[in-house]
Amino acid sequence: MKLFVKILIPVAVLLVAWLIARSIISSGPEPRTRPSFSAAQSVEAVTLKREDYQVRVLAQGTVRPARESALVPEVTGVIKTLSPNLVKGGFFTKGELLLAIDEQDYAIALAQAEAGYAQASAVLQEEKARAAQAVADWKSLGRKGKPSGLTAREPQLAAARASLAAAKASVQQARLDVARTQINAPYDGGVLEIDVDEGGFVSRGMTLGKIYSTGAAEVRLPLADRQLTYLTLPNPGENTDKPSVILRASIGGREQTWEGSLIRAEGVDATSQQLNVVALVENPFVVSADSTPLRVGQFVSAEIHGDLLQQVFVIPASSLREGGEVLLVDDENTLRKRAVTVAWTDDEFVAITEGLNDGDVLTLTTLSAVTDGTPVRATIDGVAPKNPRGGSAIAGSRSNRSESGGNTDDSQGSNGIGDDRAARMEKLKAMVDNGEALPDDVVKRVQARLDAGERVPPWLKAAVMKQ
Structure with a gap:
């Protein structure tokens, strides 16, 4: 019994202490939780304006001779x-x-042909003499008129002339064979x-x-159908300006370029359904101090100059998002998605005809998942946002845009309460003193400043922490 009492008393004391502690904790004030807001993300941005853009059609191909011959x-x-x-x-x-x-056999054949020609010439002379004698004998018999062809030995003369012509042809053939021993x-x-x-x-x-001629080289370039939209192909028989082509290749770690022109289109490949066009480069194999010669079989990249697009917006290809959208920075320094109409795109640039306005600020930084209204700290046209003590980093970013030539009106406040910062702060202080809730956009912006480590008035910080 005594042992049981000794064990029971400590257990009871511990139980009572636990109940008292639990009561104190449950009756105390709940700990304040700091609202969680994501800090404004830093992005690079640029102010857009319309400009003329030369379409660049990019392709690749292999250098081949424009003129090639077999050595036979x-x-x-x-x-x-x-x-x-x-x-x-x-x-x-x-x-x-x-x-x-070795021309010896052909030289002998030539000598034989020349001898045959001399012999045929002598035979013809003999036949001419015989024919003349036959006609004289016929007339000595007192006959009048013209002797017959047989009497005048015309068949023999014709045969002799034919033999001479054949001998002459043999000489010409023999001489030609001798000349052909040299290529x-x-x-x-x-x-x-x-x-x-x-x-x-x-x-x-x-x-x-x-063998091949070094006077010119060709490069066959396969083009997809979409690449032909703003490319004027040369028509056969028309003496029109041909699109210029810039060929590029890396030789010895240095990029080399060659200029050429688009001369013709060969036809559509049955397998790939791509149109093969041909670029011509004049004197590509000439070695000079200013250029490196092309090599047959060399792989090159080609840039074909297409049509000129007038008054379009040109942006980096990386700034065009899926679904044909771009990210803009609005006057509140928040992100806004904008659908655009694309006229042309390649590996580097995109030309846009509709959906943008002069003065729009385009985000250049690649962002994965964003929503409209996401706050950012934008470096616009290379000018970083200003962060004056106690000031708004977000408002400072927009002022940079104005200083760098943007269309932002400095009279617009970043939180919509007033134009003058002192007046805005007075109104915010009055709202806090009256126990009024601060606007959500103000809370978000102040929280962004806190997350960025900026100084905020204590009364404003306390008010945000309560909400």
């Missing part, structure tokens, strides 16, 4: 001479000897492929390699 011999034989420039990647000049085939460059150019060497045997009509 017209005679058969062993290669006697091969130009040192006749290697893959080599360059040559017009008229340069590229290769020579000279038809133009200034380079070597794409070569599959022969000195001492090799080649046959008539055998492809030895491929």
Whole structure:
């Protein structure tokens, strides 16, 4: 029994203490909770104005020769001479000897043809003499009139003349074959492929390699249908201005550019349904101090100059949101979504025709999920918002826009209570003294200043904390 009493007394004391503590806690005032507001987010913004915009159609393609030829011999034989420039990647000049085939057999054939021609010429002379003698003999017999063709040996004369003509043709063919043992460059150019060497045997009509002219290069550029909206393609047979093209490529870590023009459209690819257009670059392989030569097979990016769009708003492509909307900063330094009409877009810029006005402030900062009315601290046209002691950071941002040429009216207050800051503060103080609730927008703005670590009058801070 005594043991039970010893245990019961401490337990009872603890129970009574717990009940007293619980009563004190439950009867005390509830702790004040600070209203939670998100701090104003800092964004970069720019003031918009209309301007003319040159449409840029972007594409990619591979450099190819504008003129290409197969290297094919017209005679058969062993290669006697091969130009040192006749290697893959080599360059040559017009008229340069590229290769020579052993001409001995063809020189012999030429000598034989010339001998045959001399023999046929002698035969013709003999036949002419015989014909003249036959006519004289016919007349010596006292016959009058004109002798017959057989008497005058006209068939023999015709045969002799034909033999002479054939012999002459043989000489011409033999001379041509001798000339064809040498292959000279038809133009200034380079070597794409070569599959022969000195001492090799080649046959008539055998492809030895491929060469190309260095006078011009082409780039085939595939374009989607939407890219043709503001692009005027050259029409065959019309001598009109052709759209200019800028080609770009990185060589040795440096960007190089070449200028060209759009010369024709080839047709629609059956697989991709894209239209292939061709850009031409003059003298692209010339090496100079100011330019780097293009290379056949080189991959390049192309910028085609399209039509000129007049009086449009040009914004970065990253500022166009899904659904064709942009984010603007209004006069209260809050975000507002605005639907726009897009005339043209590429990887860098968007041209807008409707939905914006001169003086609108566009947010350049990429924001994921925002709603209308979200407060921001906007750096407009590179001018950061001002934060005077005790002043409103939000109002300061809008004043920056006015100082940088914007259309904001400084007479507009940031909280709608009054134009003069002192007057606004007096009205807010009167509302607090009378126990009136502060407007929600004022509470939100003051809370944003508190979250940003700015100084706020103690009475205003206390009033916001109570709401």
